[in-house]
Amino acid sequence: MKILIVDDFSTMRRIIKNLLRDLGFTNTVEADDGTTALPILQGGTIDFLVTDWNMPGMTGIELLRAVRADEKLKSIPVLMVTAEAKRDQIIAAAQAGVNGYVVKPFTAVALKEKIEKIFERIDAAK
Amino acid sequence: MSNVLGSGLVEFESLVKDGAVELLNHIEVGDFSGAIKIIQELSEARHNSFYNEVGCLTRSLHDAIRDFQIDSMDLVVGEDGHDSATKITDASDRLNYVIETTSAAANKTMDMVDSSVPVASELQNQARELRKDWSRLIQRDLTPQEFRDLYKRIDVFLSYADESATTLHSNLNTILLEQGYQDLTGQVIARVNDLIRDVEDKLVHLVAVAGRVDSISGIKHQEKKSEHDDTRGHGPAINKQNNPEVLNSQDEVDDLLSSLGF
Numbered sequence: 001m002k003i004l005i006v007d008d009f010s011t012m013r014r015i016i017k018n019l020l021r022d023l024g025f026t027n028t029v030e031a032d033d034g035t036t037a038l039p040i041l042q043g044g045t046i047d048f049l050v051t052d053w054n055m056p057g058m059t060g061i062e063l064l065r066a067v068r069a070d071e072k073l074k075s076i077p078v079l080m081v082t083a084e085a086k087r088d089q090i091i092a093a094a095q096a097g098v099n100g101y102v103v104k105p106f107t108a109v110a111l112k113e114k115i116e117k118i119f120e121r122i123d124a125a126k
Numbered sequence: 127m128s129n130v131l132g133s134g135l136v137e138f139e140s141l142v143k144d145g146a147v148e149l150l151n152h153i154e155v156g157d158f159s160g161a162i163k164i165i166q167e168l169s170e171a172r173h174n175s176f177y178n179e180v181g182c183l184t185r186s187l188h189d190a191i192r193d194f195q196i197d198s199m200d201l202v203v204g205e206d207g208h209d210s211a212t213k214i215t216d217a218s219d220r221l222n223y224v225i226e227t228t229s230a231a232a233n234k235t236m237d238m239v240d241s242s243v244p245v246a247s248e249l250q251n252q253a254r255e256l257r258k259d260w261s262r263l264i265q266r267d268l269t270p271q272e273f274r275d276l277y278k279r280i281d282v283f284l285s286y287a288d289e290s291a292t293t294l295h296s297n298l299n300t301i302l303l304e305q306g307y308q309d310l311t312g313q314v315i316a317r318v319n320d321l322i323r324d325v326e327d328k329l330v331h332l333v334a335v336a337g338r339v340d341s342i343s344g345i346k347h348q349e350k351k352s353e354h355d356d357t358r359g360h361g362p363a364i365n366k367q368n369n370p371e372v373l374n375s376q377d378e379v380d381d382l383l384s385s386l387g388f
Contacts, residue, residue, distance in 0.1 A: 011232035018236065054359030061357055083362035085373045087382065092356060094386045103379050104362070110376050 006051040034058025053082035138175035190332040231307035238297040
């Protein structure tokens with residue numbers, strides 16, 4: 001299971017990376033915004049995407065839409081981890097096909113819960 | 127300042143009122159040339175009043191602009207004599223310092239965590255291994271050779287435990303000290319905050335004066351309403367409690383998502 005972490009702040013990427021490692025996901029790659037994330041995704045080895053919303057260049061919601069619009073990438077589960085907490089934004093993310101939404105600041109438990117829930121749903125759909 | 131600007135107009139208003147009464151008196155007695163004279167006087171007073179008002183406004187507008195430029199953007203001549211830096215660029219440097227300091231502190235803290243986790247894990251592993259043999263010892267289930275091994279291993283473990291505790295202690299101390307960034311960045315942000323408030327006051331003053339100029343000159347501006355685009359994001363929400371559009375917690379986000387069928 002290879003996970004791509006997209007956030008413009010390296011400290012946040014590091015925090016998420018460490019939390020994922022504690023959850024047993026040791027294979028992670030990083031990108032600092034949507035523009036750098038897309039080529040990595042198109043490389044075809046990513047199984048799971050964790051992305052921030054507010055980033056320079058291409059934002060997380062734009063990345064999510066780009067992923068869902070791409071025939072090869074559209075089934076990748078996407079977890080949004082972001083400080084954006086406006087009702088309209090969460091609705092927009094849901095409509096764009098996000099699989100989970102975690103608001104910053106978050107806890108290790110919240111992150112774990114959302115990731116597990118996403119996998120449960122994927123397994124149930126199989 | 128509104129009093130200064132308004133006084134001319136108030137004077138003019140009472141002049142019009144008095145003039146109107148006088149005008150009526152003249153007309154009632156049929157003195158039309160007197161009436162015309164009053165109308166002329168009123169017309170002149172109107173001109174003068176507007177002339178004064180525009181003069182006052184021009185002066186305060188000029189003052190407001192000057193204050194704004196001098197007080198807010200004035201050159202900060204640093205010790206090194208660089209006078210290209212304005213307070214605004216200085217503020218921007220300060221905020222960059224906040225970003226750098228918080229980032230450095232976060233990384234240092236995570237470095238310490240990264241180097242502590244394996245120490246704690248190793249301590250745990252060794253203790254668990256020893257405990258197995260220790261309980262066999264209690265049950266008198268050890269061969270003399272195993273006992274001699276355990277004897278040595280306990281000694282090694284104790285010195286490792288001592289060493290590890292020292293390492294962990296020092297790492298924790300480093301983490302503690304690293305939290306000093308809050309103080310440093312807090313001070314910097316407080317200063318920048320002061321500057322912003324200062325600039326805002328000056329701007330409000332400038333806008334107020336400009337607004338009066340508009341009202342006298344009859345200039346109308348088209349107002350553009352700018353809506354922030356959700357796609358670009360807003361950053362962390364401040365004053366969440368007062369904004370019904372912003373959700374307060376992960377629970378509320380989960381509730382919203384489940385109401386959408388998640």
